[in-house]
Amino acid sequence: MSEEVLQLLKEKFPEAVVEIPEGTKDPTAVIRRENIREVALFLRDEIGFNYLSFMAGVDYPERFEVVYYLYSMGREPQRSNLGPLALKVYVEDKANPSLPTVSDIWPSAFQQEQEIYDMFGITFEGHPDLRRIFMWEGFPGWPLRKDFENRTFTFQELEPTRPKPPYW
Amino acid sequence: MAVALKTQEIVLNMGPQHPSTHGVFRMVLTLEGETIVDLKPVYGYLHRGIEKLSEGRSYLQAVPITDRLDYMCALTNEFAYAVAVEKLADIKPPERAEYIRVILAEFTRILNHMMAIGFLFNDLGAYFTPVLYAFRAREHILDLFEWVSGSRMMPNYIRPGGVAGDLPEGFIPKAKKLVDHLWKFADELDTFLSENEIFLQRARGVGVLPPDVAIAYGVTGPVLRASGVKYDVRRAEPYSIYDRFDFEIPTLPNGDVYDRYMLRLLEWKQSLRILEQALEQIPDGPVSEKVPRRLRPPKGEVYGRIEAPKGELGFYLVSDGSDKPYRFKIRPTSFVNLGVLREITVGHKVADVVIILGSIDITMGEVDR
């Protein structure tokens, strides 16, 4: 089912789709970062992918990737048959990574984008409330990047970076 | 709201240490009298960096870490991880292992729903009595888990490729007796709790979640099905051997707190149906594939998901061919379900926030990871 969707996507947005990788376990399409919003609107409204399961960020040596997994969920099981569709967006600029937000298209992206910002440092343009939700404002570094050390941090190292009361 | 009277809004912090926030969850409420005007959730009090930790461990070493995600139902977390890794590395576990996994997963589902119902009533104010009745039955199930895996809470039993060891002698008859007892206990709880006048007054019409809002916010699990949307990963994308069993997916139309409670009770009974069938059909045979200790899956990425008791739990794994995962992303049920909290609480009273949170049924281990 999703293979036909991929073909449809390639026909409708020829310049937006960068590539459709072969041999992946789930149907994947790589989208250009400027066109992600119009592709998302097309997928949600025309085809019916109304359920964004999650967004993940991955840190490769030459770029960041943000992966969106879409499903469709209808009121009856018969309509819940559009299987997973993975959209990937490459973010080449590692110094100032940013992407347009999709939180107004799929509201479940609101919290997921906050988490990706917190863990990777990728900003989302147009997000209403982009803040660090797990770590605190002022935490040195972005935890899930590969250049962030995978070790234990001591209290003495981190205490100066914490906000002082009153902080709400 | 304050047209003729000059009132002032107060900001109340239902802080991380609170008897009813189901873990260390903080909400900053803006109140006008007793009505809630705004709610801002604050996470991060239980953030342990699980995703980063797992990047430094091999695929087998990451199994105990997945236990500690949703610590109340640990076996389903391991099940989801096993499904994802098996999808990545193309391993097919043997039949007996699949049946054992399904049996333990359904017991875990019952465990979770008992606890969710009990703690919902605790939040309502019925001073621990339903909690203790539910825990009395939970103890039987936890005894079974301890017998099988050696530990009640962090079993570390379901692994990619199968399960860690075979079931002990006499497990199946004992499990069948327990299933009979649980049928009776479900009916008992139904009699005590479902027609309680005060519960009806408190829970009917409170925290209504319309179905399109639920789908848009990515809510899954009992919360979604209580709003009328019939979506269950066991039917939408069948994994393991769930397509062999005959069970229904209950839904309820209203989407308020009462419906979420009732749906958990109905799902509990459906789980008992699956358990009866699985305990009949379980074959003999090996319990694990020969999976190398340092598993090296081929390069690629995969998303494997299951229907955990709280909703859809999945793992997005990226492998670069080595024996450690390159990216270990958890799709957390409770975190995504909590996104809808603000929508459904604004306009209700302080006393309702607590029961709405209780009916969504979160575990902070999953939210914060």
Next chain:
Amino acid sequence: MDLENFLPFLGEIVARWLKGFLPVWLVDVIMMVVVGLLIILLMVVVVMALTLLERKILGRLQDRLGPNRVGPYGLIQPIADVLKLLVKEDIIPEKADKLLHFLAPVIIVVPAFMVWAVIPFGKKLVAADLNIAVLYVIALGSVTSIAILMAGWGSGNKYALLGGFRAVAQLFSYEVPMALAILSVVMAAGSMSLQKIVEAQSPLPFVLLQPVAFLIYFICGVAETNRSPFDLPEAESEIIAGYHIEYSGVKWAMFFLAEYINTFAISAMVVTLFLGGWKGPVLPSYIWFFIKVAIMVYVFFWFRATFPRLRIDQLLNFSWKFLVPLAMANLLVTGLVVKLDLGYWGKASAYWAGNILAGGLALYLLGRFTPKKALA
């Protein structure tokens, strides 16, 4: 001298001995002080027993044992609790209003003790047989609301403030139907003195003549003492202990003491007004009194273990929209029956008819306007 007159007899002997070498007025004062101290001592012992009993009974209802470590069957548990509370550090928050914070426990506990001056323990065992005893009891019950508001405001904590608001709203909403229910008993008995009300309850106790008033008074009594299912001001799972959140040590013990003494007092009032007080065959009157009060206290504990809690607006709706009209209807029926001169059994049957009518109508209306389980 029989068992009945035991305590008054003892009092007489002591008074006569003291009159031998002290002026009469001083002996009277000393006797009053001694009686007061005896009542306070009795109350403290009863509260200690009640704390242990509540935990044991709640435990048994929840399929577990209560405290059983400290002494055989946990009998020394209350003493351990009291010792712990006495040696705890007294913490006063920085933003608290010191005077209000200090006075609130005092003001809540003194009226609780004062109520016991008029309750008849036995045929000759009432400390002060006031002829406006009922008015005295209702007035003292209202002082609790001001004390709770002082505690809520003076703690400088928003949770306490919320608890204080809810408590005041609840308490004065439930005083109106309580007063109306008591009023119908007073009209039926013809006097406000508690001793005379008990004596007017032969051969039938008022619970059989005025069942609706009994239910109304019991429900309002549960609400007045902030116990489940009306324990919203100190709701543990929402605003964590509400108005006494910032109190520790002896001051918290005072709040605790006041709550249990109030529970005991409301049970005693229910027994006195409706269940025939100290009347009963064979056994001495004070033993009957304690047995009946023990049964009512058990019902209080039973409520706590069983019911979830109501929300504040549902509480207030219940009181103003249901209990007050029902109490007024009951008052109307009582007034009619008292005015008509029908003789004892005629009056009894008239009461019955009126109550069944009013109660039936109320239940029918309740049934029509509450949410049902199978709602579409």
